[in-house]
Amino acid sequence: MLQVGQPAPDFTLKTTTGETFRLSELRGRHVVLYFYPKDDTPGCTAEACSFRDQYEDFQDLGAEVVGISSDSEKSHQKFTAKHNLPFQLLADEKGEVRKLYEVPRALLGLLPGRVTFVIDKKGVIQYIFNSLSGATDHVSNAKKVLAGLPA
Template sequence: MLQVGDQAPDFTLKTTTGDTFRLSEQLRQRSIVLYFYPKDDTPGCTAQACSFRDQYEDFQDLGAEVVGISSDTETSHQKFSQKHRLPFPLLADVGARVRRLYEVPRALLGILPGRVTFVIDKNGVIQYIFNSMNAAADHVSNTKEVLQGLVG
């Protein structure tokens, strides 16, 4: 897996609105909290997305955009995003190309896609990586602490 201090690989994917998201373009404006999750509308993934949603304003205040990625389709992401009123983009990595680019490991005996969060600063450098399938809420709280350190 990639390490803290590595340059984040650039990529382009479609958002729930059909827009194109290119990491390098977004980093010109702000840091990125890039979180990979297994599947839309599952209990852990919903809890994680809603936790990011509930604290989204804090992330914005810390100069960061939250971005979720899974292998679900744009249509699935649209339904998930609308159902839970997610204010941040979800990206459809249908072929898992970006997941492989970021070397996100599989979880639970290699059955499920893993749950990993990266904090990428405006220079494109990975400042933090958190890999935990079961501690979905910790992805949010730990990430905010890292961003506070970058701003402070």
């Protein structure tokens, strides 16, 4: 997997609105980039809703939250609308960005992994958390790391 201190690889994916998202366009802001297994599953819903409920805190810390899974844009649209998510979900249907970020599979390789990266304003990875369980820990850990980064 990628390591803390490495530049975050740039990528381009489609958003829930069909627009093109480029990580490099967020340079100058901190980014919480989280990879999750699947829309509307219990753990993924808890994680997304926790990011939603604390989204203003992330904004106050100068960070943007971005979620990525292999679900389709249409699936992301439904998931976003159902849970009123204020941040972008990106469709990585071919798993190319997951591979680029070296996100490992979980549960004996049966499930896509759950990994969160905190990327600073310069595009450098400052934190990596890899845990399929404890979905909401991804949110609290990311906030702690962001609080220690220069605004």
